[in-house]
Amino acid sequence: MGEASREGGGEPPPAPRRPATPSWALAAEPDPRRWWALVVIAIAQLMVVLDASIVNIALPSAQRDLGMSDANRQWVITAYTLAFGGLLLLGGRVADLVGRKKTFMIGLVGFAIASGLGGAATGSGLLFGARALQGAFAALLAPSALSLLTTTFTIGKERSKAFGIYGAIAGGGAAIGLIAGGLLTEYLNWRWCLYVNVPIAVIAFIGAAVFLRDRPERGRVSLDAPGVVLGCGGLVAIVYGCSEAEPRGWGDGLVLGLLVGGVVLLAAFAWWQSRARHPLLPLHIVRDRNRGGAFLTMALAVIGLFGMFLFMTYYLQTVLGYSPVRTGVAFLPMVVAIVVGSTQISARLLHRIPPRFLMVPGAVLASAGLFTLTFLTTEPAYVSHVLPAMLLVGLGMGLTFMPVMATATSGVAPHDSGVTSATVNTAQQVGGSIGTALLNTIATSTSATFIAGRLADAARRGGALGLTPAVRDGIVKSGVVHGFTVAIGVGSAIMLLAALAAGLLVNGRAPQQGRAPAAEGAESADAAA
Numbered sequence: 001m002g003e004a005s006r007e008g009g010g011e012p013p014p015a016p017r018r019p020a021t022p023s024w025a026l027a028a029e030p031d032p033r034r035w036w037a038l039v040v041i042a043i044a045q046l047m048v049v050l051d052a053s054i055v056n057i058a059l060p061s062a063q064r065d066l067g068m069s070d071a072n073r074q075w076v077i078t079a080y081t082l083a084f085g086g087l088l089l090l091g092g093r094v095a096d097l098v099g100r101k102k103t104f105m106i107g108l109v110g111f112a113i114a115s116g117l118g119g120a121a122t123g124s125g126l127l128f129g130a131r132a133l134q135g136a137f138a139a140l141l142a143p144s145a146l147s148l149l150t151t152t153f154t155i156g157k158e159r160s161k162a163f164g165i166y167g168a169i170a171g172g173g174a175a176i177g178l179i180a181g182g183l184l185t186e187y188l189n190w191r192w193c194l195y196v197n198v199p200i201a202v203i204a205f206i207g208a209a210v211f212l213r214d215r216p217e218r219g220r221v222s223l224d225a226p227g228v229v230l231g232c233g234g235l236v237a238i239v240y241g242c243s244e245a246e247p248r249g250w251g252d253g254l255v256l257g258l259l260v261g262g263v264v265l266l267a268a269f270a271w272w273q274s275r276a277r278h279p280l281l282p283l284h285i286v287r288d289r290n291r292g293g294a295f296l297t298m299a300l301a302v303i304g305l306f307g308m309f310l311f312m313t314y315y316l317q318t319v320l321g322y323s324p325v326r327t328g329v330a331f332l333p334m335v336v337a338i339v340v341g342s343t344q345i346s347a348r349l350l351h352r353i354p355p356r357f358l359m360v361p362g363a364v365l366a367s368a369g370l371f372t373l374t375f376l377t378t379e380p381a382y383v384s385h386v387l388p389a390m391l392l393v394g395l396g397m398g399l400t401f402m403p404v405m406a407t408a409t410s411g412v413a414p415h416d417s418g419v420t421s422a423t424v425n426t427a428q429q430v431g432g433s434i435g436t437a438l439l440n441t442i443a444t445s446t447s448a449t450f451i452a453g454r455l456a457d458a459a460r461r462g463g464a465l466g467l468t469p470a471v472r473d474g475i476v477k478s479g480v481v482h483g484f485t486v487a488i489g490v491g492s493a494i495m496l497l498a499a500l501a502a503g504l505l506v507n508g509r510a511p512q513q514g515r516a517p518a519a520e521g522a523e524s525a526d527a528a529a
Helices: 002-007 034-066 075-098 100-119 124-152 156-187 197-211 225-248 253-273 283-287 289-319 324-330 332-349 356-375 382-408 414-466 469-505 517-528
Strands: none
Touching: 034 075, 034 100, 034 124, 034 156, 034 197, 034 289, 034 324, 075 100, 075 124, 075 225, 075 414, 100 124, 100 197, 124 156, 124 414, 156 324, 156 332, 156 382, 225 253, 225 414, 283 289, 283 414, 289 324, 289 356, 289 382, 289 414, 289 469, 324 332, 324 382, 332 356, 332 382, 356 382, 356 469, 382 414, 382 469, 414 469
């Protein structure tokens, strides 16, 4: 009878049961203040990113003022990168543990205090310590900022726009730092390159208190002490090893020991994470094909980008004789191109096309821009070579960084968003450290070989009298430029590897408009289960 009634058009059969979506994947009501929250997050992230390059411009003046030796001056940079790169994973997990907003605000206060101490330093030791403290608080601040962005913007089109702005800051912050550093150093003094962080942090802190909203899930996160020791120790060893490779060379015993020790510690870290009850870095975060591809693409792209910043700064100032301000202004077209690529192209297309359709062309464009710089000579060539290269690199990075960050943080539960954001920043930081050391070593060794050979040839042809100061200076300058172009060529090849990594590994679809990426990730996980 029941069967007959159903066949005759009675009650329809029950719909198949769909897997329940976890509570964290349900899209919350959008916060009406979310765009002001984006402004706050962008201000804080810009402060962290530009700090790495703003101090480069100020370093010669600080060295003279504080009486630093050539051997010790690197610690102004190394102290920051060591603390920042080594503590990022810990900072990301602390954000998950105590709350992203609280960690973000603590990071702002600490960064401001450290910046004030550095600006007021009366000796090199205090400046080194302040820079290390800056790096430690940046390791709290940077992952908190990205995870707040991830959990605040979850809907397709809005998420693309927000990540477009964030990607523009990530790619252009270093160039903005060069501009700001040049202005502050030339018209005030080097100390203002650190003091400037204080008012920025105060503004961001007030904005965070008013506009940021966070719903931490403390019950689901615990701190993995052995993971902290192994993971942070391994990262510190690798970053320090790369920093020491610059003055010592890659074959130095200390450098090799640090690099091998760092790899061993990270291998032990990976083994422990597969067994820990509450891992510092849950392995499912890096095992995901798209997320892992985004991490690798970021690391490779940053290697070429950081090398270009270093060499072009020296080329413009030491070879072409630009002032610090003029050098900073020379980078402006690249900043504009990054902003256009991130906000006007990537942000508009990401919810329509797969991410790799932006990452691959972006990395290829950047590689082409770097390749253009391999034709530089000692003659002024800003309009013919430097400007086109900067436009290509800027546009390429704008196309690449935004979808990389959006892909790396997509589909992650809120209680893992901090450590995921920290992993993105770690890829960027470690890639920058490796790139700076690797490409600078290539540049200096190539320059030394070139100069020695040309000086020997000139001496054979004209004798000691033929080696006038003008001839010697010309050979040295040519050798320096030759080293730059060779290293930038290697950076161009590495940028092509970034394009290859994105093309082969990142196979995700365009996020569907109007759906939270977290929800998509939850449904796929439930389906797999």
